[in-house]
Amino acid sequence: MSTTLIKAFQAVLRLAIVVALFLLLWACASPPTAPPVVSVEPFVERQTRSAQKAAEIGDLALARSLWLSILTVDSSSQQAKRGLASVDKAIASVVAANLREGRSAYADGDSAQGDRQMLSVLAVDPGNLEALKLLRQSVSRAAHAQQADKVRDEGPEPEVLKARRLEDQFIALLRRRYAGRDYQQVVELVRTQDMLHVTEARVLAVSALDEMAQEAQLDGDNELALLHLDSALELDQANRSLLRKSSILKQRVSDEAYKNGLALMNEDLEGAIEYFKIAIAYDPENLMYKKQLNQAQTLQQNLEKIRGR
Amino acid sequence: MQQIQDVQVANVRIGYPDLVHDSLDPRGENLIAPSWCRLVVCLTSVLLVFCLSACVGSGTAVTQSEIEIVAKDQAFTLVALNANQTAEDVAHVLLGSKDEVWQIYEVNDVTNPAPGEILAVPNSPLNVTGVYQHHYRTVPILCYHQFTNGHTAGHRLEVTAREFEKQISYLVNEGYQFLTFAELADIVYQRRAVPEKSVVITVDDGYESVFDVAWPILKRYRVNATLFVYTDFVGGGAAMSWKQLKQLQDSGLIEIESHGKSHSSLAKIEEDTTNARYESRLKQEIDGSEAAFEKRLALTPNFISYPYGNSSITIANLLEERGYQLAATVTRGPNGSFVDPFLLHRTMIYSDHDLADFTNLLRVNQTRR
Numbered sequence: 001m002s003t004t005l006i007k008a009f010q011a012v013l014r015l016a017i018v019v020a021l022f023l024l025l026w027a028c029a030s031p032p033t034a035p036p037v038v039s040v041e042p043f044v045e046r047q048t049r050s051a052q053k054a055a056e057i058g059d060l061a062l063a064r065s066l067w068l069s070i071l072t073v074d075s076s077s078q079q080a081k082r083g084l085a086s087v088d089k090a091i092a093s094v095v096a097a098n099l100r101e102g103r104s105a106y107a108d109g110d111s112a113q114g115d116r117q118m119l120s121v122l123a124v125d126p127g128n129l130e131a132l133k134l135l136r137q138s139v140s141r142a143a144h145a146q147q148a149d150k151v152r153d154e155g156p157e158p159e160v161l162k163a164r165r166l167e168d169q170f171i172a173l174l175r176r177r178y179a180g181r182d183y184q185q186v187v188e189l190v191r192t193q194d195m196l197h198v199t200e201a202r203v204l205a206v207s208a209l210d211e212m213a214q215e216a217q218l219d220g221d222n223e224l225a226l227l228h229l230d231s232a233l234e235l236d237q238a239n240r241s242l243l244r245k246s247s248i249l250k251q252r253v254s255d256e257a258y259k260n261g262l263a264l265m266n267e268d269l270e271g272a273i274e275y276f277k278i279a280i281a282y283d284p285e286n287l288m289y290k291k292q293l294n295q296a297q298t299l300q301q302n303l304e305k306i307r308g309r
Numbered sequence: 310m311q312q313i314q315d316v317q318v319a320n321v322r323i324g325y326p327d328l329v330h331d332s333l334d335p336r337g338e339n340l341i342a343p344s345w346c347r348l349v350v351c352l353t354s355v356l357l358v359f360c361l362s363a364c365v366g367s368g369t370a371v372t373q374s375e376i377e378i379v380a381k382d383q384a385f386t387l388v389a390l391n392a393n394q395t396a397e398d399v400a401h402v403l404l405g406s407k408d409e410v411w412q413i414y415e416v417n418d419v420t421n422p423a424p425g426e427i428l429a430v431p432n433s434p435l436n437v438t439g440v441y442q443h444h445y446r447t448v449p450i451l452c453y454h455q456f457t458n459g460h461t462a463g464h465r466l467e468v469t470a471r472e473f474e475k476q477i478s479y480l481v482n483e484g485y486q487f488l489t490f491a492e493l494a495d496i497v498y499q500r501r502a503v504p505e506k507s508v509v510i511t512v513d514d515g516y517e518s519v520f521d522v523a524w525p526i527l528k529r530y531r532v533n534a535t536l537f538v539y540t541d542f543v544g545g546g547a548a549m550s551w552k553q554l555k556q557l558q559d560s561g562l563i564e565i566e567s568h569g570k571s572h573s574s575l576a577k578i579e580e581d582t583t584n585a586r587y588e589s590r591l592k593q594e595i596d597g598s599e600a601a602f603e604k605r606l607a608l609t610p611n612f613i614s615y616p617y618g619n620s621s622i623t624i625a626n627l628l629e630e631r632g633y634q635l636a637a638t639v640t641r642g643p644n645g646s647f648v649d650p651f652l653l654h655r656t657m658i659y660s661d662h663d664l665a666d667f668t669n670l671l672r673v674n675q676t677r678r
Contacts (some may be wrong), residue, residue, distance in 0.1 A: 038389040043427035048398060050418045059442050061435070063383075065416050066638075069429035072385040119677055122440035122647075132438060132647055140649035144622055146640060147652065151576045151619050164454070165572075168547075175546055199463030200547060219511050 028236045040073050041093050041276045051083055060094065060124040063087045091124045099130060112137045174204045183208035183215075196235065213245070222253045226282075237305075254282035258289055261296070344516045371398035378384045385416075385429045392424045403430045408486050411505045438646045439496075439503030446503035448493060451670070452614075452655040455514045456522035469660070470522045476658070476667050477530050480508055485671075487532040489564050489610040494669030497650050502638055506673050510534040511637065511655060513568055513614055520553045527562060537568035537614035537637075540601035545608035551605040560604055567610035570597035576619035582622075591624055595631060612636065618655070625651035643675045 040139040051066035064087045069082040104119030115138055121131035170193065177185045186208040195201040209232035216225035261275030276293035283289060330582040335676025371394055375634055379387040388399050400410035416435060417428050425455045439446035454466040462469055495501035512519050515538035525532050536557065548612045557563040569575060575594065581587035602608050611634050628636055628651055635650050642654035
């Protein structure tokens, strides 16, 4: 029974796959939709309407292009030929008048007016070489004059670029000091020259403080190292590497202080208390340190009482 | 028909081995297809997959042969749209890019052309200068210097990655064409029409932050930019290395061009006591940067941005003589197609520009007065 069902299922599955694949193949293999029958009349009508409208509103260059597009499909179109001739005549007139007035304006030194006339020529005759040449010459003269004014007013360097250049020089100085391991000098320069707002200067100062912390650690002065790390963190509060180093070092300093305190418990209670206080300063939440400090202080009070008797 | 059934039997077995194993006839007959049958199945499957992929593929890119040309003369090619074709497809095939579809719409007053509709496609730009009745088109050129991944910029010339990405994303979403300087030269020398909406991204100097911060963003959005580098700076302190520049050059997205040799002003300065000295200094700057580019990147620069944006008639003439095509200042202003090729305007983008300021700087049309 079960085998019969499986066979039936297989048969249905096979049939479904065959049908699906061949339907897909048929759909793809079927010839593309036959191209619609192309009629040029709607195109000619559309372009004619657009050309007439463009001519009416004075957009002669567009009108000309539209008439030309009709002649592409129907070179004998009398309407398009007439339209084109009419537009060409209007364009020639506009071009001649504006070129004449524009040349005159340039000659009178009125470059703004001359430019306007040349733009009017190019708006109707975009390829007009004379208008383009005269306009570019005028624009170029104005741009050179503007450049000369700029150089004269700003000096050889615009203010914002000058500031950038000075910053670059300063950064180069910092890099030299840093390369020479003069970390103290790097930090002092950045602070005294008020350059903390410059990202690269700030980064160099942080790195220098980090190096100073490492040097202090090598000299066995962990507290000084921590001071340097704290200074670095003031400049770069989110620096994970510094935060981690600082946390490890604080733990180490507090552990050492605690151990020193324990070692002094039997011979120098005052010294032990000082160490416990240091340990708590670097690890304020540590209950063991607090308990030990408490014990030491109680012991000292008791001793003082005994001595007082 | 029988053969097809055999084929499918085998096909099911190939596709569902576990099922076949479980459903084996105790006699082992009929359900196991002969090896020749399996071969036919494999071949048929491959053929089917090939046909299907070909079908799917044909819908993605229209080719020249699929464009139905109705008529053609010197000025226009008239195209009848086939089913599933758009004006953008026609622009892609006949004008080289879908971005050029505006050239078709400019001369066909249609919004959604239907199949069978004829479209006039200009064979060359109709309005190559981009000057129209009431306005003329312009290309904004933006000028950046440094970038930072930090939350705030260290100084005015440093733009944060966040702001830069916002700006690039805005331009992409608004449909701006990102032009290279080579494409801009085509516009300025009337070989190409001024696009409806275009922009040129330039970055001066060659700071390493361009590679570290700006490049990943440019790459992600696939946009072009032109990097103007002064060659003495390359490989130094905060600058990019030649290797990094080569990598950018090879990407095909970034043009590497000249910003002089030493970043000294190319306008006449105090130390240029005579014209001869000035010209000699200019030649040193140009020769020096060209030699470095040739040696390190095997390229001859065609474009330059003036250090500090300062130029003079002397340097403009010298650059033209030397075959340079365009030179850029840092003076804000419109770049119509008729701009002086050696005094292109650029707009500096500062860290204190928010997106509203930025969009105000992007003027692609200038009203004619």
